[in-house]
Amino acid sequence: MTNEPANNDDEQDPLQEILAQLMGGKGIEGIDAAALAKAAGLPNDPQLLQQMFAQFQTMMNSSSAEGPVNWQLAHDNARQAAAGDDPSVTPLQSREVDEALRLAELWLDPVTELPSTGLIGKAWSRAEWVEETLGTWKRLTEPVANSIAQALSTTLQEQLPEEMKSMMGGAGTALQNMGGALFGMQLGQAVGALAREVVSSTDIGVPLADLQMALLPANVTAFGAGLDLPEGEVRLFLALREAAHARLFVQVPWLRGHLLGAIEAYARGIHIDLSRMEELARDLDPSDSERIREALSQGVFMPQRTPAQDAALTKLETALALVEGWVDELTFEAAAQLPSAAALRETVRRRRATGGPAEHAFGSLVGLELRPRRLREAAALWAALKEQRGIAGRDAIWQHPDLLPTAEDLDDPTGFSARRELAEASDSEVDEALERLLDGGYDTPSDENPSGDNPSGPSDGK
Template sequence: MTILGAIRAVADAPRSGDGPVDWNGAAAASKATVSPGSIELTPAEREGYATDIREARDRVREVTGLGFDLPETVEVQHRHHWIDANIATFRRVMEPLAELETDAFGIARTTNTGSMAVMLSFLANNVLGQYDPLLLADGAEQGPPGDRNGDDHALYFVHPNIERVAASLEVEPERFRRWIAFHEVTHAAEFGAAPWLSEHLESRMESAVGDLSEGSLNRDAIGELDTVMTSVEGYAELVMDRAFDGEYEDLRAKLEARRSGQGPLTKLVRRLLGLGMKRRQYERGKAFFDAVADARSVAAAGVVWSEPDLLPTDEELDNPERWLARVPA
């Protein structure tokens, strides 16, 4: 889907609101260009998801020593479900931008909406699993899919994408699904063990987006967001190495080869969405937590989730010995 194609789809979509993005239009346009895929699971597949998630929880608890529970909301989704679940999050995060003026003819709004539709389409076709802390969401405002009854986080698996990518990588879908389950449950462990983490991210996100709505760029808030997410992704990589019941370097290598073999347009979209930065977060964060775990233990590395002051600073991420000197064993 191109931005031009998205704009055409937006023009045909039902209009809503008067902010810089027509969210109903973005959702409708993205769904119009993305096949939902099937979630008609066999009994074995349904049981496989349940078993993988449950055993990942038990194994991550054992390896990390963290006390956490799985989200009440655990969903096997198709791509349109994923769009519904995430467009509410995008809308909440960008709410401070709603006061920005658009041009009199709505051209900027149409372009913004088309760009958002492109992003949603790309992500809906590529996301495999997602731990969603439902940032900036009150219990009564968490939106589709379904009533979450005040639950403050959720776990999603986009089954059609998992099936498609497993086939393209020529790996067993059951093993690939289990790997995705372990990774997302690790994120659930981080946020479950650190009740303060969602609010910590929210405050920095609100500062960054709020300043952007006033025409300035809050580099400090953006830098703090990057530092925290580097810790989140790096710790997940550490735990995956120690908790997953099997070798998975071949899976990681095949995924990286698949990304490097993508066309220039796909690479551009990935760059615009910051997905290359996420790879850097994985590598930088994992190097930090490997050093901490080797010096102490995996359980000792998990102390970062005890309170915000124990998170590594940007400087400490590249110099873990300084964090080890600052934080007592």
């Protein structure tokens, strides 16, 4: 028996050998691209799938990915998804958007104490929306992406035969990159699809672009199609909503961080169902393409919610509803002179309540749909506060997060002020008692009288 060196041409990369074992001897080349895309929630477009899978294989062979997720892959897929039928913004459209947002600022002045932002309104193409918002999408989804990448790496390594575990070496990082690549493709497709639906920078209720005010003319036109309303009225109503959002996020500095932080905290608590992934890795037969499609379509990579996550989601949805309810109420007040104001308000409410296909795709991706389920209750609460406290008193609620109404307050909007006054009175009594105690304002108990004198006072009655 001779100890001849191995032929370099016959050597197999450890990762390829691992994948070959897991995929029935075919390695990554044996993966069904269509099934993989179905698991990731991607469209069944053969040409698009071929391009994305080529990117996926390039990413798997690359060691330059930044962290477990290749965000360049997400960016490229988002741009591809948004690119179809994405006309450049014309000078006329830019002027129309600028005029609508300027007029919206003037109409908002009488209905809120929050001052104008001074922001310059912009008209964006869908591709520009992707570029302006992708950084925030990365911030919001990175915890989920890391969880998916780590879960995939852990599951695949646990499924390895004992004799192959010593061969892992640096392949663990590549396995994480596999999960990151899947997530990157999903995120890019979801963001690109959203770019074809949103009408402004704050359309989903979250400030995705930092301190900006913008409309997407192509999507505004699509929104108004079929409503049988003048396009100028539709544009102005949507501009009022965008300008109201901008005032809130600019003039209430803590609000953007509060919302984004709540979403990040929620995302960090999401976990992946490892048992489902282990079952797939154990039973997968690459020769049975129908079984692969069936297994992967069950959402193996989809995040699962825990009871703690459900509680966090309730708090987040309340905050989103309060933002959208305030914007809804102010927009309707400011647009009172528009004949179509009531119809447009109801159209927007239904659209926000149900969400579009892209919002549902994003919800499947991160286990969170950014829809204000209690928008109507929140709008009723803000209307009641205006009746009880006036415009200044209503808007003063935004001074601090501790002042915000709760989910219970949305159940009884008209009773919020009475409950708040009772709580404030109770707090005031506690503060007064504490102040008296610190100032020595309370009498010394008689049984602790150090002088031994008659506690009832001198006998002469003085």
